[in-house]
Amino acid sequence: QKEVEQNSGPLSVPEGAIASLNCTYSDRGSQSFFWYRQYSGKSPELIMSIYSNGDKEDGRFTAQLNKASQYVSLLIRDSQPSDSATYLCAVSGGSNYKLTFGKGTLLTVNP
Amino acid sequence: NAGVTQTPKFQVLKTGQSMTLQCAQDMNHNSMYWYRQDPGMGLRLIYYSASEGTTDKGEVPNGYNVSRLNKREFSLRLESAAPSQTSVYFCASSEVGLFEQFFGPGTRLTVL
DSSP states (O other): OOOEEEOOOOEEEETTSOEEEEEEESOTTOOEEEEEEEOTTSOOEEEEEEOSSEEEEETTEEEEEETTTTEEEEEESSOOGGGOEEEEEEEEOTTSOOOEEOOOEEEEEEO | OOOEEEEOSEEEEOTTOOEEEEEEESSOOSEEEEEEEETTTEEEEEEEESSTTOOEEOSOOTTEEEEEOSSSBEEEEESSOOGGGOEEEEEEEEOTTOOOOEEOOOEEEEEO
């Protein structure tokens, strides 16, 4: 069974710091990797996708993928209190269009 | 565009009652999904529909049925609700060949 593991947190960082969120996955054949942000009481919102090894940057967010280590991470630079949320890692592979989600990491950014 | 919409937003049922959760998307996506989210358990896939006319079981299908009514609509039915089905239910959709899924606002269901 495919597994996606995340530290549950909470991860607490001061405003302006870099927040680092990590995710490991068990299926070596996984091909697509996603980060979702979920505010309390709201639905998951896609913020980053990455498909090849290396870094992908979008504004203050950087996703990093290392397929050999089966590891994907999300860096949030200049963290803001509005970044406080649960971050879900999701992994997919093959042709069945299904995603496997981690349980999420709760991030708190303190003013 | 409304994206993915779900009705109702909240529902309270008694054990043994039935209900249908509705989901619709206006993004012309082929694939649609139903998840439940419970504290400490993350998002778990109940059923999915890769394309109109097809449905398949996910990780936790017991106690649920689905109908892909057309390309836009995908409903989830609880025939005889149980307290273990108290959860937040999310519908999602994605384009064929792409794995990015877009979520609706959710239905918060309580079964007493």
